[in-house]
Amino acid sequence: MIEIDHVSQVFQTAGRRGHLALSDISLEIGEGAFVSILGPSGCGKSTLLYIVGGFVKPTQGAATIKGKPIAGPGPDRGPVFQEFALFPWKTVLGNVMYGPLQQGIRRAEAEDQSRRLIEMVGLKGFENFYPKELSGGMKQRVALARTLAYHPSVLLMDEPFGALDAHTRTRLQNDLLNIWERDRKTVLFVTHSVEEAVFLSDTVVVMTRSPGRIKQIVNIDLPRPRRRAELLLDGHYQKYIVDIEHLIDDTSEEVAQP
């Protein structure tokens, strides 16, 4: 259970004026829930994720996980970034083993677990490749496996498929859902794609443009396991998308009038 309590974030800009990135955000994320934060670029949605990760300290307010205040990063919250952020000097196996080894797991055991994870994300046979030898989609698979390897209870995904082409993106969304349906970790997923948010989530948090506020929280009441082909023909699914797109359109208009 993650609680975000009246969080605001001000960034110092070059002109020495404070830029209000997040304004008074309060949000509760239940254990095992798949929650997407959806909003236009620059709405501070990634910042909110970084605050939960402990990478950024909020200017005001606080976030807690299981009742304990978040004071910094920790292996209970595993990030997956749009930029992959793999260790380029490590092979695929070396990257995935990094976390378990850091946690003091014996090498043989860490390697065994990591090989299984690599297989699970569909990269069997690529264990000894370096990140630069992989495509974007493969890199993100490695990044996901690397984070899953140290068993975080929460996955923090920062527009993880944002840099991928449409086809790769769809495949990774499906694979992520399959993995998630197996172990039901809490997922906080930042995206600007309405379709992606609706397809994946239990809850979609729609944010306004800068300063980022919560516009509306939409519960996605669609049965699981979800199949893309079925959903595309499903009236409920379509309605969720249309409704949320309307919400976002309103948000954009607010900006047009200063």
Added chain:
Amino acid sequence: MIAMRTILSRAAPVLACLGLLGIWQVAALLLNTDSFPTAWEAVRAIPSILGDKESLINILASLRRMAIGFSLAVTVAIPLGLTMGRGRLVASFFNPLLMVIYPVPKAALMPIIMLWLGVGEIAKILVIFLGVSLPVIYHSFQGAKAVEEKMLWSGAAMGLSAAQRMIRIVLPAALPEILTGCRTGLVLALITMITSEMIARQSGAGNILFNSLDMGQYDTVYAMIIIVGAMGIGLDAAFESVRARLVKWSEPGFDIPLSFA
């Protein structure tokens, strides 16, 4: 066809050297003066220098100073550069200082250093140290500064402390850049070594060079230049092969992504 090309590219440096010696030979024969011996005469003088015990001791002493100066410089410069790259405060303190020292030719400091420390080992090692430090600091600094924040965050989430992130993420991530600095540093070590020995003439390869010039042994002068040049090329090639192996993961070459999602 490909095999032919590899052989050619391997042989190219050797051919270039032979070509240069050929031009030298012809030019010397045409000019025909005492102060410009032919390439053949210079090359012929090499075995007698390397066979002479005292010359050999001098050259080895030079190399030893160079090794000590280079190692000390790298030991100090890499941690300093990396800390500067990750800490704004450290950088704002050292950066102006280094910007002042950087363009000053280190050999120009030799008179002052000799005044303080004499003409012995320490003075020469210090000059080499100064010459090597700056490019290594600069490149380590740039390398550390360019390390992706998200990579450090990923490490922090795995439980790496700030010190561990420095050694286990910043250092390897900046290694290609650090080694570029070290390569420049190695060549500078050779340059400052010879220069310092020319100024503080007491021993070493630079001393042999100038002594033979004083005595009008021009073939020895040119032979020493060839020896020093060969040392530089040899050291650089050795370093480059080590470097290439260490940062194999960052070299372009097979960076064509495989067509697999």
